[in-house]
Amino acid sequence: MIQRDRLLNTFLELVKIPGESRHEAAVADYLASLFTQLGLSPEFDTVQEYTSGNCSNMHITIPGTVEEPPLLISAHMDTVPTGGEVVPIVEEGYVRSAKDTILGADDRAGLAQIVEVVRVLREHSLSHPPLRVVITVAEEIGLLGARYCSISEKDAHMGLVLDTTGPMGKIVYQAPFHDAWRISVRGKSAHAGIAPEDGINAIHRCSSLLERIPTGRLSQDTTANIGRITGGTADNIVAEEVTIHGEVRSTAETNTETFHAQMRLLCNELEQRDNLPCTYTTHREYSGYTHDRASELIQRISNAVSACGYPPTLASTGGGSDANYFTAHGIPTAVISCGMNKVHTYDEEIALSDLYDTAKILLAFILGEK
Secondary structure, three states, X not given: OOOHHHHHHHHHHXXXXXXXXXXXXXXXXXXXXXXXXXXXXXXXXXXXXXXOOOOOOEEEXXXXXXXXXXXXXXXXXXXXXXXXXXXXXXXXXXXXXXXXOOOOHHHHHHHHHHHHHHHHHHXXXXXXXXXXXXXXXXXXXXXXXXXXXXXOOOOOOEEEEEXXXXXXXXXXXXXXEEEEEEEEEEOEOOEOOOOHHHOEOHHHHHHHHHOXXXXXXXXXXXXXXXXXXXXXXXXXXXXXXXXXXXXXXXOOHHHHHHHHHHHHHHHHHHHHHHOOOEEEEEEEEEOXXXXXXXXXXXXXXXXXXXXXXXXXXXXXXXXXXXXXXXXHOOOOEEEEOOOEEOOOOXXXXXXXXXXXXXXXXXXXXXXXXX
């Protein structure tokens, strides 16, 4: 039922449309036209108020033909900066960029696969549950579209996002909690040449702290990183303040809490030693999820993968996706591979077989095949 040539042509058209984060309107116009031709009524939420972009998330409600709870299907419109005009070519069973640009299979592949499956459902009058298709914006700059998406458990029973690399059949059932953290180290400014003894150098204070901050892979499921250090105003001024920016991620929320407790202890020790402020603050970027392997969601996806001839492979990831926020909004959601490879690079590609077979898996998921 999946029409390969049509799916490929849709994908080739999509990757040629510029649509970097906050500039997805042209992609939305193209998709809205396709869905309207299928007798559907795309609607847009108000997420651009939060993203400062030129477009909001697209929502398509497709009535079901069987009495089952609604399913959420999703992919994102935006790409990372392309590096120029994308010119796709088909060669040796792959789609690649003909120029020094990304291809944009992340996530135009997912979009094309969703469009094709919706076409098949409409053309063949297949029995399926109600569907809520959500095409998000600003995914690549912090999952902003999904973060502020107006959707809840009232809209869907479970969800599937098409947006990861890896072999066919890969199911991301687990993703981390992600916290940003910041340490502000205070000193005392003074003229570095005239009265350095009147100053206390915040950079020097900071250096005694840095070597004690745990970074890298802290355990099998936890990582931490120092990403930036900012501070000081001029070479001839004793630095008054330095800020250390970092993150911690873990699939176990208790591990992030343990990390934060350790960091606060380090800051308190430095503060007491010098009798100068050293403050630690955190911000939750997104919550993690771990879906039970025996859950209805994972079993339905696994059955769809198996029905299409692939072994289901459950995977944990160290990165976030729109599924993190959909799950946080009350809709248990997982991610499957949609064929893209070497994403965010000029070597990005997608195998034609994977482009087609992901659409088959999506269709099998919707139909509840076993």
